[in-house]
Amino acid sequence: MTSQAGAGPRQSSTRREPISYEAAPPRVRAVYDDIMQTRGVNWVNNFWKVLAHDPVTLERLWQNVKQVMAAGALDPLAKEIAYIAVSVTNGCGYCIASHTASARGKGLTPQQLSELVAVIGLANETNRLATAYNVPVDNEYL
Amino acid sequence: MTSQAGAGPRQSSTRREPISYEAAPPRVRAVYDDIMQTRGVNWVNNFWKVLAHDPVTLERLWQNVKQVMAAGALDPLAKEIAYIAVSVTNGCGYCIASHTASARGKGLTPQQLSELVAVIGLANETNRLATAYNVPVDNEYL
Amino acid sequence: MTSQAGAGPRQSSTRREPISYEAAPPRVRAVYDDIMQTRGVNWVNNFWKVLAHDPVTLERLWQNVKQVMAAGALDPLAKEIAYIAVSVTNGCGYCIASHTASARGKGLTPQQLSELVAVIGLANETNRLATAYNVPVDNEYL
Amino acid sequence: MTSQAGAGPRQSSTRREPISYEAAPPRVRAVYDDIMQTRGVNWVNNFWKVLAHDPVTLERLWQNVKQVMAAGALDPLAKEIAYIAVSVTNGCGYCIASHTASARGKGLTPQQLSELVAVIGLANETNRLATAYNVPVDNEYL
């Protein structure tokens, strides 16, 4: 680490370089186009550009995300809230960054984010208390 | 396990019996009363009845839950959604049961629950992909 | 828990009853048929019968599993080995049971299972040591 | 962070500097020698060089890794696959980097790695679905 003056975090051996739109083959570009069109933006984030090394997974995952995160009975912001809660609990830095940005784009305010993080923290605490004491499920919840 | 005919799951040595309202000392009853009044119900779930063996923690946790889960910039159902997402990710059975019941009481429909679980599952998947490939955070998210 | 003589583990409020083939609507039966045909068996396990309450997710997940777990560059048994490693690490009892059964069907012997569990345990140990001491990634791994 | 111009990631207070072969006492060198001989390489990775501050643990862990990861009923590449699955699920960056390198040395191709990561992601998704719905274990798995 000390031998690379001025470098950012080191890349692990699993890191794959993001593939730009220009460098992407037609099959990958088709997914990028659909991502941009679905979201109404003119860029694609690195998650997809890294998956692009494996076009089968790129297509599969995008179809899943497109279907699952679309408006349904649950509104898109509620879905982003759940995504952030999972990502913080798992400690996935990239996912926290990208889905907080998405949530903000769908209207999440800084005050709402503060409250969300407080809920996530507290849930992680009470989860451990219920587990530690092996609390029996109430009849009312059956 | 085989020696207890007809028994349910065995109790671990950390399990503490829920303390009923009738058996509770005044300090504990005061918390139970506040829980029922705040929620507008006439019973207290086992989580609190188990914590009642340790009144200091009972009071502290209830004050936290009361403050954090109250309506704020984020509505109470959105907070329950985040709670469920954390509890499923951590695999806390009691917490999934109790907070799904709470969410239902605040209007979560079966179709919305299905969509929520789908989001939770997918987020756990994409979290691992981002981690595996060590995806660099986009400049757009900074 | 004590009030239900002879009962097994209590069902939480999120539990959904498995939907049998006979009770399933055509859309769900079509997935069940494809599962049985793909696997060359004459029954469907509860995971799918529970997802059947939400046919959209049932179809989506089955398409994912069918594609991802099929023979590819990695053989199907190696894929089951990875599945078991994830499931044990996450503590998912159902998943451990079902994928160990799948792996056994694909040739995993009891001795191999013993070795696999030993690797999973050891990896969880060394993961924590590397994290605790914040070990810098070697240049050789870049 | 801002005060260390050009620095890489900050070291936490638990980080211990890797101990080089030259600086290592005989007891530690003996382990380093065995690692290099067992693996047929001429260098030792930082995981061991950091553990070297605690020779008792260094010796114990190396004996465990040497025994568990050796060829047995399960081949060494299958063991690396399980190791990677655990490390990605736990989010251990160092472990992902080092065991992916090991797996590559034992023949894992980029296409196989893509498929492995896809399995790991999907297993993390279905684990949460089984947990969320508390799916009952099938009689066929008993």
Add this chain to the structure above:
Amino acid sequence: MTSQAGAGPRQSSTRREPISYEAAPPRVRAVYDDIMQTRGVNWVNNFWKVLAHDPVTLERLWQNVKQVMAAGALDPLAKEIAYIAVSVTNGCGYCIASHTASARGKGLTPQQLSELVAVIGLANETNRLATAYNVPVDNEYL
């Protein structure tokens, strides 16, 4: 689950029956004897009786536990406290039960257990807050 009247929790396909002292081969008995002698008790808990199906792992793990959990610079009760903290965080019911019993045998009082569980819960909460906000490590901790 409903078809087994009066049954306890179902056994998954990975469950292995504990091997009693009487039924154990000499190699396994030798480990059982050492466990009982080291602990000054006249019985062996199921963890070891289940591992006994794989004598190599039984011997290896017992040697590890014997060495790591012995009195050292850190006293045995402090080691049990750390064990419980890990087990609660991972949600391992068996481990919580067994190590709480061990800790009690080494002097942990019910009041101390209450305080320990409170710390474990709070640490899980603050861990998520630090992760969510990506708090930079202070210079004072370097």
Add this chain to the structure above:
Amino acid sequence: MTSQAGAGPRQSSTRREPISYEAAPPRVRAVYDDIMQTRGVNWVNNFWKVLAHDPVTLERLWQNVKQVMAAGALDPLAKEIAYIAVSVTNGCGYCIASHTASARGKGLTPQQLSELVAVIGLANETNRLATAYNVPVDNEYL
């Protein structure tokens, strides 16, 4: 990442700048003062300076930490040991750094830290073995 010459780790979109004592409003300064007085130090670590963007949470969390981590039936060093065990298991780098520093301030020696990390690693291993084999809880633990 490559475009920011000499930069440290990138900041995610959830990162909030620590608020210094000088820039803090009176309500926040009151908490900072109490932290410094309680600990007998003349600085406040970044965890609190980041939470300061949300004074309600800052006050609530500090009251919790102050109460839970104070000397009680369990001594403060034992509490830090539990905190470190949780933080390593969750992979929270900031928390490992800050609580290891706290523990050192309360007397934890490098040798004790080595033993603690060894226990944490081993507990994570045996947790997975108990889970994988679904070990039944002994009658002696009930």
